[in-house]
Amino acid sequence: MTRFCTVCFALLFVGVVNAEETTMKALIVDGQNNHNWKGTTPVLQDYLEQTGLFTVAVATTGSDIAQFQPKFADFDVVLMNYNGADWPQETQASFVDYVRDGGGLVVYHAANNSFPNWKEYNAIIGLGGWGGRNEKDGPYIRFRDGKVVRDMTPGRGGSHGRQHEYIVETINTKHPITNGLPLKWRHVSDELYDRLRGPAENMTLLATAYSDKETGGTGENEPVLFTIKYGQGRVFHTVLGDNIQQINCVGFAVTLQRGTEWAATGNVTQEIPENMPSAEQTLRVK
Numbered sequence: 001m002t003r004f005c006t007v008c009f010a011l012l013f014v015g016v017v018n019a020e021e022t023t024m025k026a027l028i029v030d031g032q033n034n035h036n037w038k039g040t041t042p043v044l045q046d047y048l049e050q051t052g053l054f055t056v057a058v059a060t061t062g063s064d065i066a067q068f069q070p071k072f073a074d075f076d077v078v079l080m081n082y083n084g085a086d087w088p089q090e091t092q093a094s095f096v097d098y099v100r101d102g103g104g105l106v107v108y109h110a111a112n113n114s115f116p117n118w119k120e121y122n123a124i125i126g127l128g129g130w131g132g133r134n135e136k137d138g139p140y141i142r143f144r145d146g147k148v149v150r151d152m153t154p155g156r157g158g159s160h161g162r163q164h165e166y167i168v169e170t171i172n173t174k175h176p177i178t179n180g181l182p183l184k185w186r187h188v189s190d191e192l193y194d195r196l197r198g199p200a201e202n203m204t205l206l207a208t209a210y211s212d213k214e215t216g217g218t219g220e221n222e223p224v225l226f227t228i229k230y231g232q233g234r235v236f237h238t239v240l241g242d243n244i245q246q247i248n249c250v251g252f253a254v255t256l257q258r259g260t261e262w263a264a265t266g267n268v269t270q271e272i273p274e275n276m277p278s279a280e281q282t283l284r285v286k
Contacts, residue, residue: 024076024264026054031061031068032084035110039244041081044108047253048079051270053261061085069094077104077264080111086118096120100231104263106256107237112196113158126203126228126237127196129158138198143171143208143221150200157197161216163189163242167279168224168251172206176268177236177258178225184279190246193239194218202229207255225255227262236263250276250283 026048030037041058048054054077059070065085072078072095087095099105107125115121116131127141134157139150168187170178187209194211195218207225211217228235236259241247247256254276258268277283 023055024053025074026056026077026079026260026264027070027072027075028056028058028079028081029061029070030058030081032082033110034083034113036243037081040108040241040247043244043247044079044081044256047247047256048260051257051261053257053270054264072098072103073101075103077106077260079106079108079260080114081108083110083114086115092118092120096124099124099233099235102232104260104265105233105235106260106263107235108256109193109239109241112193112237112239123199123201124228124230124233124235125198126200126226126235127198127223129193129196131158133157133197135197138200140195140197140220141200141203141205141223141226143205143223148205156195158193159195159218160191160193161211163191163246164212164215165189165282166192166209166212168207168209168240169221170207172204175204175206175227176266177227177255177262178206179268180272181255182276182278185251185277186279186282187240187251187277188246188249188282188284190240190249191242192217192222192224194220194222196223196239203227204229225259227259234263234266236260248284248286250285253285 030041045056048056061068069091112128113130135154139152142149142151167184169184170181204227208221209224211222213219224239240252261268
């Protein structure tokens with residue numbers, strides 16, 4: 001397993017849970033993706049384990065997708081690093097039941113590309129892209145003049161311009177995930193998903209980034225961090241992190257860790273590290 005400097009990164013955090021205290025169970029789902037799941041899953045696992053809050057298992061789809069039947073209910077939170085073939089109906093049903101009955105879910109980057117024809121999955125993740133998504137699947141979510149706008153303009157669902165550094169702007173400072181984060185921090189060079197579409201019901205927008213037309217974007221402030229309430233379940237959705245170098249960002253790691261804790265518990269106990277990225281400069285984990 002390729003690891004980042006876990007000792008150095010752990011020093012970013014104050015008041016990490018004592019290792020002897022009870023930890024929560026997290027499950028990372030991977031195995032198919034048009035992205036580098038083999039490279040990113042170990043890093044995502046490291047980030048969660050470094051908090052001291054989680055023990056992490058990984059469920060990888062095998063060659064026979066019909067045999068993929070993880071026991072979601074055994075876990076406090078599931079992190080989706082998957083974009084591939086449809087799961088068996090039984091697995092889909094158990095996943096929906098898990099979230100609806102209070103399970104936590106983290107949607108990471110291309111997991112929002114997955115399952116375009118699965119209605120309940122699209123309701124759970126709020127917004128998705130590609131796979132033939134368009135206005136039939138729901139609105140674009142825009143942030144204009146300080147307000148969230150549901151834009152039903154016809155058009156494709158999902159695109160991005162060239163990779164570049166961009167500013168993540170915290171627009172909800174009261175939510176447990178973003179409470180205390182800088183109002184603006186610079187993310188490392190990465191894809192900036194835009195034109196995502198979906199039901200976006202029971203959605204709380206936490207942070208946006210400006211999709212500049214000069215980099216092939218939309219000229220809109222696009223959602224990059226948000227939550228969805230689905231039944232009793234809590235969903236944290238981050239569009240950041242195309243590959244290993246793109247998740248090698250303190251801002252990504254901190255928001256992932258805080259978002260995962262919130263999805264699992266509804267609360268965040270982790271303190272904000274002093275050396276978060278600024279609006280002027282990115283900060284890598286190693």
